[in-house]
Every structure is written in structure tokens, then in C-alpha cells.
Amino acid sequence: MLQAARHSAIIDAVQRERVVRVSDLAQLLGVSPMTVRRDIEALEEAGRVERIHGGAKLPGDASTHEPGFELKSTQLTAEKHAIAVEAASLVQEGMAIGLGAGTTTWALAKELVNGPRITVVTNSVRIADLFHHGSSSGPARFGSTVILIGGERTPSDALVGPIATSSLKQLHLDVLFLGVHGMDAHAGFTTPNLLEAETNRAFMSSARSTVILADHSKWGVVGIASITRLEEVDELITDSLLGEDARRVLAENVAKLRIAEA
Structure with missing residues (x-):
């Protein structure tokens, strides 16, 4: 999968789930966890997601968002x-x-x-x-x-x-x-x-x-x-x-x- 497609899929997953794990994304995208981490770093630099331990979340979302x-x-x-x-x-x-x-x-x-x-x-x-x-x-x-x-x-x-x-x-x-x-x-x-x-x-x-x-x-x-x-x-x-x-x-x-x- 091309990088642009991976980035789009990661953003979609974060917006849908609020918090996603590197391991889940790696399985979803069919790539290594290291590739996912690099993608998350790039998306964080662009302000699209925020890195957390073991995954990513919506920027600034965790303090008041309460998942069902x-x-x-x-x-x-x-x-x-x-x-x-x-x-x-x-x-x-x-x-x-x-x-x-x-x-x-x-x-x-x-x-x-x-x-x-x-x-x-x-x-x-x-x-x-x-x-x-x-x-x-x-x-x-x-x-x-x-x-x-x-x-x-x-x-x-x-x-x-x-x-x-x-x-x-x-x-x-x-x-x-x-x-x-x-x-x-x-x-x-x-x-x-x-x-x-x-x-x-x-x-x-x-x-x-x-x-x-x-x-x-x-x-x-x-x-x-x-x-x-x-x-x-x-x-x-x-x-x-x-x-x-x-x-x-x-x-x-x-x-x-x-x-x-x-």
C-alpha cells in the first residue's frame, strides 16, 4: 500500500475509533509496526493525529472525550x-x-x-x-x-x-x-x-x-x-x-x- 493510502486509512481509523493501536493498524494495513510508527510520526507533524504509547489518537481529544x-x-x-x-x-x-x-x-x-x-x-x-x-x-x-x-x-x-x-x-x-x-x-x-x-x-x-x-x-x-x-x-x-x-x-x-x- 502506498504511503498516501496508508495515511488516509490511519486518519480514518483514528477518527472512527478515537484511539487506535499500532499493532491493529499494522494488521489492517498489512505492513510492519515500524512502518506504522513512521506514518504516525509524519501524521503528527502534520497535525492530523497525536502519538500516544503504543498507538495514536485524535489531537487534543483525550482530556474530555469519553468513549462509549x-x-x-x-x-x-x-x-x-x-x-x-x-x-x-x-x-x-x-x-x-x-x-x-x-x-x-x-x-x-x-x-x-x-x-x-x-x-x-x-x-x-x-x-x-x-x-x-x-x-x-x-x-x-x-x-x-x-x-x-x-x-x-x-x-x-x-x-x-x-x-x-x-x-x-x-x-x-x-x-x-x-x-x-x-x-x-x-x-x-x-x-x-x-x-x-x-x-x-x-x-x-x-x-x-x-x-x-x-x-x-x-x-x-x-x-x-x-x-x-x-x-x-x-x-x-x-x-x-x-x-x-x-x-x-x-x-x-x-x-x-x-x-x-x-
Whole structure:
């Protein structure tokens, strides 16, 4: 494929998906990842896309753009599954856990739906439905108690706002599993939604420990609203495609870094 055609295809993919991976583009275009990286560099110089770790996105789009659940649920599925399996190993019978909204925590819910009997508090309609109806692998066992807090619904199907925050202040959880929009050495863990940031901070205050679930594509992405600093979480679970520089920064700042093999 000629360079001009590749550039056009990359721009179309970025405009359609908002965020694309080098590996996906290489497969789509039938070229090497190195060729894709050079194309992305050229397109960035022209102001058409913005490079991120492992891919490209729309210029200036990440801070306030919030992709819908359906789109995000089709991206990085192997990495999210690996993270979910690792996170599920931390859950024991009788625990009261929090599950924030998002596709990675949804992947964790799929691992837990027929697992130990626990109490789940969530602000995700999707996760609550999953525990009620079961996953594609089988019906739910109905052994766990699920508490769905109320609030205003976001594009990613999170319930946020004053009602959600007020509900969380009355609860006491053993551990919170939280997904994020981005993670950065200076900005910490962030989201593109101001109300979601406030709700997630209330979630953290209700839990004895907080575990962040974030795949490698989240590194270097900065949403408009900060949730918390890197050093304020107890654990971070990410996948094995995270770069060495990012691993070093995170290992130096978060209390415990877990790498899940995708």
C-alpha cells in the first residue's frame, strides 16, 4: 500500500475509533509496526493525529472525550482479561468489594460472577446486570449480594454525582477495584468526567484499599479531572505490554505494581 493510502486509512481509523493501536493498524494495513510508527510520526507533524504509547489518537481529544461502553468493550480484550484474572485472585469469600464502572472492571465482574460469595457495591449498571443475569459462559449463581448506587449516567455507563457520592459515604468496603481513563507521572490517575472523578474519590474513601486496573494504553493519557495521585493507591494491575519507562515510574510511585501476562 502506498504511503498516501496508508495515511488516509490511519486518519480514518483514528477518527472512527478515537484511539487506535499500532499493532491493529499494522494488521489492517498489512505492513510492519515500524512502518506504522513512521506514518504516525509524519501524521503528527502534520497535525492530523497525536502519538500516544503504543498507538495514536485524535489531537487534543483525550482530556474530555469519553468513549462509549460498546466501543471500549471491543478494545484490548486480551489485556483486560489478563488484568481481570489477576485482580480476581485478590477476592475472597465474604468480602465486601467495590467495582467502579468501566470495561476492565466489567471484565473482572465476569470472573467473579460465579466465584466466591461476596457483597458487591458498584456504580455500573452493566456490572449489576451481569451479576443478575450471568455472563455468556453461563447463568449467574445468585450467591453474591449486589448493591447498585444511584446517580447521573455517563457515556461509559457510570452512575455519578451527588447521589452516588452521598451513598458511598455510608459504606465500608474491604477493597475497591477502579478503572481509569489515563495514568501519568505528573497528573496521576484521571478521567474525562468531572463528576466521575468526585464519585471515584468517594469510592476510595469508603474502601480500606484501592486497586487500580489499567491496561498499557492508559499510560501517558491525561483526562481533564484528577482522581488521585499515583502514590495514593495500594496496588496497580496492568498488562505486560506496558513499556519499561512506564514500569519504572509506576514501580517507584505506587505501593505495589502487578503485571498480568496477556
